[in-house]
Amino acid sequence: MRRILVLLAVVWMCDAVKFGQLCSDNVCNTQRTSDSWGEGHYGASRGGRLHKGVDIECSDGSDVLAPFDVTIKGSLIVYNDPNKKAIDEGINLSGEGLCFKLFYVKPIKTSGTVDKGEKIGTMLPMQSVYQGITSHIHVQMCNRSEDPTEYFSDLCQTRVPSEETELIPGRFWWFDLPHYYA
Numbered sequence: 076m077r078r079i080l081v082l083l084a085v086v087w088m089c090d091a092v093k094f095g096q097l098c099s100d101n102v103c104n105t106q107r108t109s110d111s112w113g114e115g116h117y118g119a120s121r122g123g124r125l126h127k128g129v130d131i132e133c134s135d136g137s138d139v140l141a142p143f144d145v146t147i148k149g150s151l152i153v154y155n156d157p158n159k160k161a162i163d164e165g166i167n168l169s170g171e172g173l174c175f176k177l178f179y180v181k182p183i184k185t186s187g188t189v190d191k192g193e194k195i196g197t198m199l200p201m202q203s204v205y206q207g208i209t210s211h212i213h214v215q216m217c218n219r220s221e222d223p224t225e226y227f228s229d230l231c232q233t234r235v236p237s238e239e240t241e242l243i244p245g246r247f248w249w250f251d252l253p254h255y256y257a
Contacts, residue, residue, distance in 0.1 A: 092143075092172065093227065093228050094142035094214075094226050095141075095192065096230060097133065097139060097177075097214070098133035098137050098138070098140065100134050101137075102230060103230045103231035105132045106129060106132070107131070110208055111207050112205055115129065115209070116129065116224070117129055117222040117223065127219045128223060129213075129223045129224055129227060130209075130211035130214075131211055131214060134198065135199070135200045135202055136198060137197070137198045139212060141168075141189040141193050142191065143170050144170055144171075144188065146168065146188050147166060147182070147184060148167035148169055148186075150165065150167070151167055151176060151178075152165075153178045158204075161199060162178075162200065162201055162203070164179070165179065166180050166182040166196060173226065174218070175217060175223065177212050178215065179201055179211070179212055180196040181198075181199055183197070198210065214227075
């Protein structure tokens with residue numbers, strides 16, 4: 076009986092929802108750290124307000140991809156400010172049990188479904204509004220109090236033991252198969 080419970084726990088851990096690649100020029104989903112405009116992590120201070128999302132680096136004009144199979148729930152207006160018109164678009168999405176928004180994205184359509192890895196839009200020209208910022212997609216959960224950080228991991232990080240590591244029976248090893256090359 077105990078072995079069955081352990082097996083179920085491992086299956087559950089492996090099934091955790093993680094975002095796939097969001098931007099065509101950022102295969103690892105590298106998060107924006109710090110620049111002259113601030114920081115890109117959830118909870119960062121922005122002019123007395125807290126940042127309610129995670130910023131994933133993306134170059135102006137890059138393709139934005141579906142991180143998993145998603146349903147498009149419409150477009151959105153980010154600022155409604157004429158001075159920021161160049162980047163004032165985004166998209167509402169749901170998939171894998173999550174409801175989330177992507178800011179600074181020109182959607183190619185505003186309804187329907189899209190498969191993981193397919194283009195859903197184009198990164199808007201952030202440098203035209205915030206010169207010198209690290210261009211990025213802002214990912215925000217529909218429930219703004221939920222931190223999206225847990226749904227991201229470095230897609231380029233592997234957890235394959237080195238040749239010197241002894242594989243011990245009964246111990247669980249994590250293999251990132253899409254990035255493991257024999």
